[in-house]
Amino acid sequence: MSKEAVMFARQHRWTGRIIAIVAALALVLGVAGCGAIDSLTGTRTTGSSSSEPSMGAPDVYQDAAKGVDGVATDESLATAPYGTGHVAANVPQTDRLIIRNKALRIEVKQVTEALDTIKASAKKHDGVITSMQVASDSGSPIYRYSDSGTPSDGTPLLGYVTVRVPADKFAAFVDEVSAIGTVRYQAETTDDVTQQHVDLKARLDNLRAEEARLREFFDAAKNVNEMLAIETELGRVRGEIESLDAQVKYLERQAAMATVTIDLSEPQAIVRPNGEDWGFGDAVTTGFRGAASAIQLLIVITITLSPYLLIAAVLFFAIRAIVRARRNRRTIVAADAAPDDEAPAK
Structure with a gap:
């Protein structure tokens, strides 16, 4: 065999060995890569499919992701923000909360008699007089009698009355009061607080559900630290519940009773203050x-x-x-x- 042939054969053997080594390394790397991918995939699948809480967490908090009678979810300990309640447009017209205010300025013959009529009318319509004032339109005394005078012998009087009547009797009361004299001025305002009331009710329901869940946590607490933490949270939630409940009741009271403000005045007296014509x-x-x-x-x-x-x-x-x-x-x-x-x- 010639020298050139021997060298060619050696080079061919080295080339084959190198190819075999490279192929073996590629095979090993491929197997290792597949194992790593399977390992990662298995870990992620296990983590995503697991619905059990960590074994290291206290048992009293492991149910935090569960709802309370379908009201609260895994975020049941979070207070619902303002405005997330039901839309007020879905509330029937008869159930809407509307606060009504009426202002009347009436000229009457005698303020004292008009006040008596307003008192009787307020009582008739289950109303309440919240304020009442009587004064003269000058620095003179309210009444200045002559020897045989009457209250009309004094300077003209002014009367100020504020009455709250049930909303369903508001129109009847206003009509009855307007008939006691000549209405010189009137104005009416309405404030629809339905949306605010709905939002407050929704937040109140969420807080009450949260309170119920916290009480369950308190009963399941295993040590004093857990009980103290839950009791602190219960106090905070209870304070918010009382605040929202007071706001809801205030809106309901305001809508249930309409406010009527009446200004009474007398015409200039024809009979002079000393009673002489x-x-x-x-x-x-x-x-x-x-x-x-x-x-x-x-x-x-x-x-x-x-x-x-x-x-x-x-x-x-x-x-x-x-x-x-x-x-x-x-x-x-x-x-x-x-x-x-x-x-x-x-």
């Missing part, structure tokens, strides 16, 4: 009263200044007497001196 017109009456006021003022000024006037009169007469005495003395002295001046001339 002059009959000559306002001009003559004003003139006489002006003259009487002027005389009254003059008398007051005279009486006030009388001590000073008396002192001034005494001083005046004293000074006058002194001046006259001096004048008379000068006259006498001048008369005595006149003969002495005329003697040499003779």
Whole structure:
């Protein structure tokens, strides 16, 4: 065999060995890769299909992902945010919560009689008077009687009344009150709080479900630390429940009772405050009263200044007497001196 043939045969054997080694390495790597993939796939499948909680967690918390009678889910310990309740548009019109307010300004003949009528009407319609005021439209007393006068002899009165009546009797009460005089002004406002009420109710239901679940946790607690933690959470949830429940009841009370505010006024009195009807017109009456006021003022000024006037009169007469005495003395002295001046001339 030639030398070239021997070298070719050696190279061929080395090439075959290298190919075999590479093939063996590829096979080993492929098997290892498949095993790793199977291992990873099996782990993920096991983790995703497992619905049991960690064995290391306390038993009292292992049921946290379970619902409470279909109300709460695995997030049952989270409070529902505001506005996540049912849509208020689905609530029937008869069940909607609407707060009504009415304002009336009525001119009546006598405020006192109108107030009595309003009281009777409020009682008739199961209403409640929450505030009432009576005042005059000036600084004068409310009533100024003459010898045989009536309350109408006083200055015009003003009345302010606030009444709350059941919503179903609101219209009847307003109609009855409007008939006691002349309505000068009226305004009505409504506030639909249905959506707010629905949202508060939904949040309240979720919190009550959360409270029930926490009580179950408390009964299943195994140590003092778990009991204290659950009791703290129960206190927080209970506080939120009481707050939301108060808001719900407030809205229901406001919608159940409508508010009517009534302003009463009297026309300007025809009979004068002193009970006398002059009959000559306002001009003559004003003139006489002006003259009487002027005389009254003059008398007051005279009486006030009388001590000073008396002192001034005494001083005046004293000074006058002194001046006259001096004048008379000068006259006498001048008369005595006149003969002495005329003697040499003779």
